[in-house]
Amino acid sequence: MAEALSHQKFDPSWGAVPPKDTATTPVFEFLRQAAREQPEKDALIFLHKTTSYKELDQCSDRIAAWLASLGLGKGDKVATMLPNCTQHVMVIYGILKAGCTMVPFNVMLKDQEIRYICEQSGAKAIFCLDILAPMVLPVAKDLGMLAAATVHATDFSEPTAKVPPLLAMPKQDVEGAVDFMEIIASDQGPVPLPEIDPENDLACLLYTSGTTGFPKGAMITHCNYNHAAGLLVDLIDMDDTDRLYMLFPLFHVAGQTLILFPAVMAKATCAAIPMFDPEDMLDLIQRFKLTFGFAPPTAYIGLLNHPSFAKFDLSSLKHTLASGAPVPPALQDEWQQKVGTYLYAGYGCTESTACGPGIVEMVNKKKPGCGALGVCTGEVKVVDENGKIVPRGVVGEFVLRGEGIVQGYWQNQEETDKLFTSDGWWYTGDAGYMDEDGFLFFVERIKDLIVASGYNIAPAEVENYLYQHPAVLEAAVIGVPDDYRGETVKAFIVPKPNVQASEQDILAFCKEKMAAYKAPKVVEFIDELPKNQSGKLLRRMLRERDSQ
Structure with missing residues (x-):
């Protein structure tokens, strides 16, 4: 009998329902559709304040029109330095509606890091928190950006919400920047209607750390996003009754393709969490009866070990998933015992738009208690140093292929050629093996990340x-x-x-x-x-x- 090899293609029967083709539509069209069909439905919850799909659509239209009034349009880069908040979602859709490419990055970056990403991407405008403006505006001025807009997070909040100390500071009147609330308060002119080629036009440059120095800008198209988001919707059968916790930040691929974009596609509701606070997150789940979400394993450990954990009702949760680091089987066992919901494990990367393809446990395909990552949502092979597929049980490098694989790295052909092949494969730099049942296990990183x-x-x-x-x-x-x-x-x-x-x-x-x-x-x-x-x-x- 021939030896089984470590190669696998996604089987639609593994998920809740067979995936639909969603790739041929610009990302923002799903928001417009939701606003037409369910205009008063809650799209977002942030600091206890709700925002409807109609409001989200209208405000993002005004942001798109404001960008167009600056002369920005298809292919221009617009940076964001914002936490998870209502305004960040509005900005994301406004950028995309203008035909621009978003460049979101971590709010914890310092001036040299900000300068590198903005300069390398060619960003022409930026949205940032008002408290970050003293660090951001000099960079924007030096690089000749056309405009900067500042956001005060608690402009969208209710008095009942617990505001993180960093966001509770008084609103800053920032000279040389436009207040976000001014942009969405009035008509900014005609809403642009760019012609989008979803397969080739970039929706995002998402900077990811590599082993060779400064971050690389992963080029993500509308099709990449839609494939990953649509796949997740169908894998768990997400619908408009779901209410998701969005802890992974929107400057991270997981916040985008595992939470925001699938939620809008399904006309569900997102509860944006700007900073992790175990008690506040437990209250949010109970208060708004949240049903689903992704978070790092550390977050679930933090929830389980909070002194008040037992006081909260988490019975609304239907699907809970952990990714971003290996998920210990002991954590899965404790979560199921105390919450009553299985904690699915997952593995994904920026370059694969998290789950398009990723390696995850699925409704009809999981192997509890052994530490498996799951099975592939696209195509995976495990190869040796010569690129040859290894037998099952033998450790090699994970190599992924699927519609969510990004187009390469912005203005970095050398690294693109090194890791992406002409026939669609991406070399992850992560080592693991596939067992006899087709489940994949992580062992170590080949790269030093x-x-x-x-x-x-x-x-x-x-x-x-x-x-x-x-x-x-x-x-x-x-x-x-x-x-x-x-x-x-x-x-x-x-x-x-x-x-x-x-x-x-x-x-x-x-x-x-x-x-x-x-x-x-x-x-x-x-x-x-x-x-x-x-x-x-x-x-x-x-x-x-x-x-x-």
Whole structure:
């Protein structure tokens, strides 16, 4: 008998209903359809304030018209630096309705990181939180952007909501920027009607960390988004009675393709969560009878271990899913025992638009208690270093193919050619194996990427900042195990001769220079970094040293 190989194609019977073809429509048309068919239906909940599909459609029209009045249109890039909030959703749809390409990025980034993404993408306008304007506006001015608009999150809120301290600050009157509320308060002129080619026109440049330095802009088309979102809708049979918690941020692919876009496609309701607070999230689920959502495993651990967990009624939950890091079977068992809902595991990447394809447990295809990621929603093969498919049970690299695979990296043909093939395959850089039943298991990352609380961190990028410290001669960072975050960042520093610096000096410097989730949490000073004969860093030996 021939040996079974580690190759798999999606079987429609695994999900709740067979997937429909949704790819030939611009992303924003699903919002327009929902606004026509169910105008008064709640589209969004944010800080206890609801926004209907009609309101979301009208406000995003005004944003699109405002962008068009600036002379922006098809193919122009518009950046966003916003948390999950009603305004961010309006901005996303406004950008897309204008025919522009959105460039969302993390609200925790610092000025050099912001500058790199805005300059590399060619962003011509930006929407940001008003409290971030002092950092963002100088970058926008230096790069010659046409406009900046500021958002005050609590402009959409109710008094009953618990507001995160960062968002509770008084509204800032920002010179040199337009107030978001002014844009949506009045007619901004005719709504643009760009001709969109869903298969080729870019909806988003989503910057993802790689191992070679600064982030790369994954080019996501309307078709990529629609395929991933439509697939998820059908895998769990999402409909207009569902109410989703949106904890994954909208500057992360999971917030887009696992929550927002599927919800609008199904005419469901999204509850936007700007920052994770276990008690507030438990209250939100109970108060608004939320039914579904994705979150990192750390969030479910935080909910289960909150002192008031047992006081909340979570019986409305129908489907709960975890991704962004390996999901421990013990967590799945405890969640089902205490909540009564199965916690599905999943694996996805920016380059595969999370689930188009991803590897997930499905309604009719799961293997509880063994740590499996699930099965593929597109096509997967596990290959050796020569690209040959390995037998089942043998560890190799996950390689994915499907309609959700992005078009490559913006203005980075070298990295695109390295990881994407002409026949549609994308090499993930992650190692694992397929068992005899077709379930996939994660083993390790072939690439050196660090994943902390679902965020990708490139060692080279962190090292670039470390080298800016006057006491650093050489630097290398690795991911080390962390019970809560999955991994955290540890830096190894070779200090310059006769220059003094403490661990606290290095940590404080990093907090100033880079987003908090990227900054090292531990520093170890060593005499020299391990290298091979050609001088290449042996990061593996640093991991071995740390594990001893």
